[in-house]
Amino acid sequence: xxxxxxxxxxxxxxxxxxxxxxxxxxxxxxxxxxxxxxxxxxxxxxxxxxxxxxxxxxxxxxxxxxxxxxxxxxxxxxxxxxxxxxxxxxxxxxxxxxxxxxxxxxxxxxxxxxxxxxxxxxxxxxxxxxxxxxxxxxxxxxxxxxxxxxxxxxxxxxxxxxxxxxxxxxxxxxxxxxxxxxxxxxxxxxxxxxxxxxxxxxxxxxxxxxxxxxxxxxxxxxxxxxxxxxxxxxxxxxxxxxxxxxxxxxxxxxxxxxxxxxxxxxxxxxxxxxxxxxxxxxxxxxxxxxxxxxxxxxxxxxxxxxxxxxxxxxxxxxxxxxxxxxxxxxxxxxxxxxxxxxxxxxxxxxxxxxxxxxxxxxxxxxxxxxxxxxxxxxxxxxxxxxxxxxxxxxxxxxxxxxxxxxxxxxxxxxxxxxxxxxxxxxxxxxxxxxxxxxxxxxxxxxxxxxxxxxx
Ligand SMILES: NC(=O)C1=CN([C@@H]2O[C@H](COP(=O)(O)OP(=O)(O)OC[C@H]3O[C@@H](n4cnc5c(N)ncnc54)[C@H](O)[C@@H]3O)[C@@H](O)[C@H]2O)C=CC1
Ligand SMILES: O=C(O)CCC(=O)C(=O)O
Numbered sequence: 001x002x003x004x005x006x007x008x009x010x011x012x013x014x015x016x017x018x019x020x021x022x023x024x025x026x027x028x029x030x031x032x033x034x035x036x037x038x039x040x041x042x043x044x045x046x047x048x049x050x051x052x053x054x055x056x057x058x059x060x061x062x063x064x065x066x067x068x069x070x071x072x073x074x075x076x077x078x079x080x081x082x083x084x085x086x087x088x089x090x091x092x093x094x095x096x097x098x099x100x101x102x103x104x105x106x107x108x109x110x111x112x113x114x115x116x117x118x119x120x121x122x123x124x125x126x127x128x129x130x131x132x133x134x135x136x137x138x139x140x141x142x143x144x145x146x147x148x149x150x151x152x153x154x155x156x157x158x159x160x161x162x163x164x165x166x167x168x169x170x171x172x173x174x175x176x177x178x179x180x181x182x183x184x185x186x187x188x189x190x191x192x193x194x195x196x197x198x199x200x201x202x203x204x205x206x207x208x209x210x211x212x213x214x215x216x217x218x219x220x221x222x223x224x225x226x227x228x229x230x231x232x233x234x235x236x237x238x239x240x241x242x243x244x245x246x247x248x249x250x251x252x253x254x255x256x257x258x259x260x261x262x263x264x265x266x267x268x269x270x271x272x273x274x275x276x277x278x279x280x281x282x283x284x285x286x287x288x289x290x291x292x293x294x295x296x297x298x299x300x301x302x303x304x305x306x307x308x309x310x311x312x313x314x315x316x317x318x319x320x321x322x323x324x325x326x327x328x329x330x331x332x333x334x335x336x337x338x339x340x341x342x343x344x345x346x347x348x349x350x351x352x353x354x355x356x357x358x359x360x361x362x363x364x365x366x367x368x369x370x371x372x373x374x375x376x377x378x379x380x381x382x383x384x385x386x387x388x389x390x391x392x393x394x395x396x397x398x399x400x401x402x403x404x405x406x407x408x409x410x411x412x413x414x415x416x417x418x419x420x421x422x423x424x425x426x427x428x429x430x431x432x433x434x435x436x437x438x439x440x441x442x443x444x445x446x447x448x449x450x451x452x453x454x455x
Contacts, residue, residue: 010036011043017059030115030331034356035062037363038122041438044427049443057446060455064117066090069110070160072138074153077146084140085109086157089117090170093132094448094455097168099124099384101175103137104153104182113137115331116175119355120384122441123377126416127385134170136161142177154185162193167200167394173387174204176330179250180216184209199394203387212390213402214409215383220254220328220353221406222382222413223374227324227351228262229417230372230433236348239263244322245282246270247329248291248298251353251380255326256282268317270329271298275317280308321345328353336361343369352376363434378420378437385412 007015018039022032039058046053072084087110090098100120103112113135121133140153164170174183183204190201199210207213214221228238241264245252248269256266266282268275271291276282276298283305290301302311318325318338325347327333331354334342339362342350350366351374352358358366358373366373386409393399400408423443424436449455 009040011039011046013046013053014039014042014058017062020059021062025114028111028114030111030356031118033360034115034118037356037360037434038118038438038442041435042442044429044435045439045443051450052446055450057449060449061092061121061442061445062118064089064091064114065093067110067114068161068164072140072153072156072160074149074156076149084138084153086136086138086160087113088136088161088164088170088172089113089134090164091117091133091135092121092445094445094452095125096130096132097166098134098170099131099173099387100133100135101137101173101383102178102182102186103135103175104140104142104177105137106139106141108137108139112331116355119377121445122438123381124384125441125444126378126419126437127381127388127412128415128419129385129388129412131171131384131388134172135175136172137175137178140177142182147181150182151185154182155189158186158189159193162190165190165201167198167391171200171387171391172202173384174250176249178204180204180206180211200391203390205390210390210394212386212393212405213400214405215386215390216250217254217257217406218386218409219251219380219383220256221258222385222409223251223326223328223351223353223379224255224258224262225382225410225413226374226379226417227326227349227372229414230349230351230374231324233417233421233431234348234372237262238324241265241323241348242267242321244268244317244320244325245353246275246317246325246327246333246357247354248287249329251383252326252328253284253288253291255328255353256287257284259324259326260284264324267322268320269298270317273297273299274311274313275315276302276305276309276311277317277320278305278309318342323348325350326353327357329357330354331356332359334358334362336365338362339365342366343371347371350374351379353380355380367432367434372431373433375434375437377441378416378433381416382409382413385409 420436
């Protein structure tokens with residue numbers, strides 16, 4: 001083994017493990033990035049827990065339990081046949097049934113799904129609940145497709161995937177391009193194929209047929225609650241802060257709502273066509289009308305909002321000065337250059353609503369500048385945690401109210417923040433939420449695996 005500068009940040013005993021991952025799956029850069037980020041945090045726990053190395057827990061944890069790749073044929077409205085590819089990576093079920101969302105986006109490939117599934121394992125462990133980790137999706141592009149095309153695609157996707165699912169086996173939910181509408185089509189097809197009303201097999205369902213209050217809001221709300229906890233630990237709060245949000249989908253919209261409820265001034269949001277800066281603060285009702293109801297573009301928001309809002313085609317929200325950044329669109333959307341701009345503009349906290357939105361170099365820039373940094377596996381865990389609350393309501397057939405469910409979410413986010421902070425302090429890196437989240441998540445999964453024999 002040749003040790004190179006690329007290995008400098010890895011614990012020496014894990015260099016071989018990391019090289020082996022790259023040798024086996026050389027075309028998976030996102031997965032390598034996610035694994036490296038975890039391994040870089042593990043030196044202190046490996047020193048204190050020699051049982052982990054002896055049982056080769058890290059080598060086992062980086063290998064998915066199962067990867068499913070399948071053909072998804074479907075017909076568009078004009079009768080043309082399309083063939084997409086479907087994926088489900090069932091990464092780890094030591095803590096409970098596989099759990100994690102489905103992403104429909106043309107960029108989806110095995111690498112994307114694998115990195116997301118890997119992150120999901122530790123995120124789900126951090127919730128303190130009994131859920132394993134998985135992720136799935138397809139390279140299907142829903143943009144511009146009619147509702148009946150979306151329905152036919154979902155039906156074809158589920159026709160293959162259903163044999164791998166079950167409320168005690170694997171429970172998907174939404175992610176990019178998959179919301180309540182798509183979950184409805186997927187559930188309908190699952191029910192037809194299995195002849196079972198098995199509500200707990202999918203989460204993110206509609207409220208009238210087994211969904212949970214607050215699931216739709218949970219990821220965005222949870223991320224803002226996590227950011228508020230990080231600020232509180234520094235003697236600050238969100239009231240009056242200038243907040244930058246990227247994205248304008250599910251996570252972004254409900255992050256904006258909760259930040260505004262807590263007194264923040266949300267200046268920005270974005271989509272793949274560009275971003276909006278609104279000096280009066282984002283008008284949530286208008287944003288929801290444009291994005292959730294009309295499924296339109298942000299340029300329409302700026303046009304209808306009047307003089308307070310500017311639409312900037314292309315570009316990035318991170319050039320706008322602000323106090324708190326909530327990246328809520330997609331992976332690697334804050335690079336080192338954007339991070340330096342944020343730091344130069346006086347950013348005080350960055351909390352990841354999206355999965356892996358900050359590149360490793362950018363994370364280093366932020367941490368070295370003393371910015372409070374909430375990694376996605378902790379900060380955006382409110383969505384999956386509320387999915388578990390949905391499954392709980394499905395199992396008992398007892399629906400909860402909005403306020404009660406939101407209170408449970410707030411408690412879970414507070415507990416996740418405390419677990420990360422306490423673990424960071426225990427390993428002599430107080431305030432380092434990355435190390436805290438990685439070690440706390442890994443230890444919970446590892447302990448379950450050790451208790452279950454050679455799994
Ligand atoms: N929906 C959920 O419960 C959870 C979602 N997440 C993560 O949050 C992020 C956003 O997901 P959702 O809001 O659910 O999806 P969504 O489909 O509702 O919205 C995605 C947003 O990101 C933007 N976007 C996507 N790809 C982009 C690209 N390549 N360039 C620029 N903008 C892009 C879209 O324009 C849209 O505004 C993803 O990283 C997802 O994995 C994390 C935890 C839970
Ligand atoms: O609610 C879920 O099961 C999964 C949410 C998700 O995909 C995520 O946390 O990234």
